[in-house]
Amino acid sequence: MKAPAFWWREPGLAAAALAPAAAIWGMAAARRMAKSGESAPVPILCVGNVTVGGSGKTPTCLKLAALLRREGFRPAFLTRGYGGSLAGPIRVDPLRHGSGEVGDEALLLARAAPTIVARERPAGAALAAALGADLVVMDDGLQNPSLCKDLAIAVFDGAVGIGNGRVLPAGPLRAPLDAQWPRIDAVLVIGPGEPGERIAAEARSRRLPVLRAGLAPARDAALAGHRILAFAGIGRPEKFFATCRALGLDVAAERSFPDHHPYRADEVKALLDEADRSGLLPLTTEKDAVRLATLGEAEPRLSRVRTLPVEVAFEDEEAVAALLRERLSVPSFRHGPQARAP
Known part of the structure; x- marks a missing residue:
């Protein structure tokens, strides 16, 4: 689906007309997000976004995995495999699988580290651990409550932020922001823009770390x-x-x-x-x-x-590495917001 242009403008007639449908969607999404998740055998780093569309999640996952390897971790990627036909859990083999089976993002991730496609995220995390991973980087899934996250980073495009601030289908939000903020441990704003500045200000008011990055050619x-x-x-x-x-x-x-x-x-x-x-x-x-x-x-x-090819370039890479060490290296790592959820 191509995102409607009105999602990224101030709310107007189209958003107002879709408000009743958005209210139903929002209630269902908030109710689903309130559920408790299962614990995984290894720490879970979730890289998600609060809106639909591309904010830079996959390049962020790749960059974070590289930092984690530098810190001594053996990360594996976990993704739903959007656009693919396989439900999993299955390890992606780029020589055997195509995008029609596992989705385009999974094939990109599999170039860098072992990658698991699984509609059922707990089963995917268990397979990653069984294959030798000591940490899972989850591409997307911020709104999926099935798995406890030990560190959840929400990625925002600085140029558009949250768009018109409305929930699907009236806007790009996957769920009401009030339901999403408690599930976020840190915010990453990619690129400049006033919408991104507003998100950063809101995150700081909630005492959440704000990370900054840009996109640069990988080669x-x-x-x-x-x-x-x-x-x-x-x-x-x-x-x-x-x-x-x-x-x-x-x-x-x-x-x-x-x-x-x-x-x-x-x-x-x-x-x-x-x-x-x-x-x-x-x-x-x-x-x-x-x-x-x-x-x-x-x-x-x-x-x-x-x-x-582009890659994420953090403004302060050491601050990102310190956050990863703090939240993912301690023995008792069940301290994320999902673990606190009732």
Whole structure:
């Protein structure tokens, strides 16, 4: 689903019209979040967000896992496998599984560390521990109460924050904020923007740590000098386009698709035809590239599509590492907000 534009503006007629449905959704979500979760055999670090759409969770998971390995942990990733058909629990094998089976995020995570896909999160955490992980990094799941979290970090896009502040379908919030704040141990704001500043101020008023980060190219993609056709099927494609422009790339055309969009051969053909006609270099995200790979030999020009890998760069990496040590290294690690829930 492509996020409606009105979600990211001040509440208007569309949000008002959907308010009754949002109230029902919000009550159900809050009731579900109030349930107690199961304890896992290893500490659980949850990286989630309060809204739908892309805030930078997966790059954050990858960066945090790298920090945890530096601290001596053996982390594994746990994800629902959104967009995939497998319920799990199952360890992702990039040589055997495709995005249609485990989702695009799981394939990206599996490049960095053992990754488990599981609709039932406690079963996934148990499998990760059985495979030798001594800590689980959970990509998404802040609103899922089935598993106790020892540290829950909520990630916010500084440019949009919580959008219009309304609950689905009137806005992008997955649940009422009053139900979500008690489940958050720390806030990470990625990128600048007044919406992110408001979130940071609210977090500080609740005495929560506020972490800051930006997105930076993971490596030199050698794109300088090319005119670009940028396309993306992520939560906020415009964020990808803005990143390209911020890097000084000559973006001549932008094409947006819904989040986790399963590309069809005819769509990709149209994109590549447009690039050929206009002399443009097609550029997309790593998540999109994973889904494009499922087309196999249906479009031989796929090799022309370039990706722009990005990574999270913390403003104060040592402060992040200290938070991880404090909350995840102590022997009695059952002290997170979910453990305190009635």
